Amino acid sequence: MREFVLYSRTGRTDAKWKNLHDAGRLDIVYECAVASLFLSHAIRKDTVFHAILNGPPEPPLHLKVEGSTLYDVRTDVSTWTQILKKVLSGKQHPGISLSKTSFEGLMREKAEKAKIYVLEEGGKDVFEVDIGGNLVFVLGDHVGIPKKVEAFALRYGEKISLGKRPYLAATCITVLNYLLDRKELSEK
Numbered sequence: 136m137r138e139f140v141l142y143s144r145t146g147r148t149d150a151k152w153k154n155l156h157d158a159g160r161l162d163i164v165y166e167c168a169v170a171s172l173f174l175s176h177a178i179r180k181d182t183v184f185h186a187i188l189n190g191p192p193e194p195p196l197h198l199k200v201e202g203s204t205l206y207d208v209r210t211d212v213s214t215w216t217q218i219l220k221k222v223l224s225g226k227q228h229p230g231i232s233l234s235k236t237s238f239e240g241l242m243r244e245k246a247e248k249a250k251i252y253v254l255e256e257g258g259k260d261v262f263e264v265d266i267g268g269n270l271v272f273v274l275g276d277h278v279g280i281p282k283k284v285e286a287f288a289l290r291y292g293e294k295i296s297l298g299k300r301p302y303l304a305a306t307c308i309t310v311l312n313y314l315l316d317r318k319e320l321s322e323k
Contacts, residue, residue, distance in 0.1 A: 137315060138183045138249065138271045139171045139308050142238060144278045146188035148196040150224035155216055159190035163276045164198065165215040166305035170312070172202045173210050179312075187238045197236035198222070205230025242288050245271045251292025253285060254307050258294030261311075266295075267318065272311055274304045 145159035152158035155165055164186045171184040179202045186198040198219075206229050208214060222231050236244075245251060249269035252258075273280070273288050280288075297310055 136181055136183070136249070136269045137171075137179070137312070138185065138245065138269075139167065139311075140185040140187065140238075140241065140245075140271060140273045141167045141276060141304060142273065142280045142284060143186050143188050143190070143276045144281070145190045145276070146186060147190040148188050148193050148223065149191075150220045152220075155212065155219070158219075159188070160277055161188075161219055162212070163304060164188070165212060165219065166303070167274070167308055168200050168215070169210045170305040170308040172200060172205065178202050178205055178208075182312075185241060187236075187241065195235070195237050196223075197234045197241060199232045199234070201230050201232075203230075238284055239287055242273075242291055246291035251288060252295045253280070253288050253292055254297065255280075255285070255294045256296055256299050256301055258296035261295050261297055261314065264293075264295050266315065270315075272308070274307055276304060 141164060143160065143164055146161050146164055147159040155162035168184045172179050172182055182202040184200040188194060188196040188198060208218060218228050218231065222228050222233060242251065249271045251271045251273065253273045297307055
């Protein structure tokens with residue numbers, strides 16, 4: 136099982152917005168969800184994407200997208216704008232749920248069943264870490280993860296790095312999926 140957790144400092148927690156960018160950068164949430172869950176013509180059934188939204192009006196809000204039950208969705212921005220607007224207004228969409236779970240609560244829950252990695256340029260090189268099994272990767276949005284939040288996550292995991300350059304969160308997810316796919320294929 137693979138799970139990706141995006142800590143969104145500004146992602147709005149309501150549906151009172153016109154576009155994803157102006158909704159506290161929910162465009163980053165959309166890009167990371169797509170990078171986490173989609174292959175060409177397929178959805179990763181063994182993957183879950185989480186976003187902890189900390190924007191107004193009522194943070195935190197935990198958005199969970201499960202590949203195993205997600206359907207009636209495409210990868211384009213207009214589809215995800217409609218879906219996020221619908222879900223944030225209290226309506227249902229298959230494979231997507233909302234809860235008031237905090238980042239700290241999610242980390243405690245995940246630490247019981249999975250290995251947690253916090254992505255950060257100063258972390259241990261990903262090629263020096265034996266990543267496998269049930270994994271949770273924690274990433275920040277365009278602002279980054281607050282130091283206190285990062286320190287909390289590191290109680291349960293460790294920092295890893297894709298290199299010294301700061302990549303977009305969705306790019307990090309794509310690279311991690313690629314590395315894990317290659318590892319799984321070589322083990323077969």
